[in-house]
Amino acid sequence: MSTVRAGVPDGRYGRSADERADRKLKIVGAVLGAGLLGVVAWFGYSYISDQDVSGRVIGFKVVSDEAIEVHLEVRKDKDATGVCTLRSLAESGAEVGRKDFLFDQRRDQVDEVVTLRTTERATTAKLVGCKPRG
Template sequence: MSITESDSNTSQSDVSRRYGAARKGMAPRTQRILIFGALLVAFATTVWFTISLNVGRLEYQDVGYTVVSDSRIEVDFEVTKDFDDTAQCMLHALDDSYAIVGARIVTIGPHEGGGESDRSNYYNSELLTEYRAVTGIVDSCWLVD
């Protein structure tokens, strides 16, 4: 038993009547516009998150230290913050067994500047110690309201 061409057309029309006409896909131009729009939104979102996470950010790092005497050490460090912010940093002097032999909280007030590179400044602070220190570090920094 073979299906003739007229039977094939009849089955196509039966299917069309039962389920509706076959849907056509989007035009290629519409697809390109939608893909470009989605990429543009993703890029804009990434830029927004990057900028919003970096604004108001506080960073710090040790630069060096100088053992002045058995009861004194100087700690050099860098702090990156917004110009109008006030930060405090906890400095520690450590002995050879990593015990804290001196500590100091340093307040860093607002400063002048205009560009992104002006957000970073270097500081030097002296700590008094109970015993001879072998290193000086910045333990932590935080913003003060």
């Protein structure tokens, strides 16, 4: 009896169509992955580079049922004007005050105590964020 072969011997006639397709898919996947990585890096860099005003709450003091004093430190470029948003919360967690404060001093770092008016007694003050005024 004779044995019948189902296909050609491996490696004798070059790569199969499946191997060529797999290689093309790998190349396309690598190019698309590198492109996606580049787009993510571009957006990340542009987000960070726009952050030229930053701030932090150093401390706060509840002055009355209608006000809280907040010691705020703001870092910015000397020529930049920054706006920082503060909010205060009651013991229940409800927001009882919110205000934007303008910082236009010609210094890199500004330490200032600001007064935030509240609708009821506040228990904390939080910095929502700072941004350049434009």
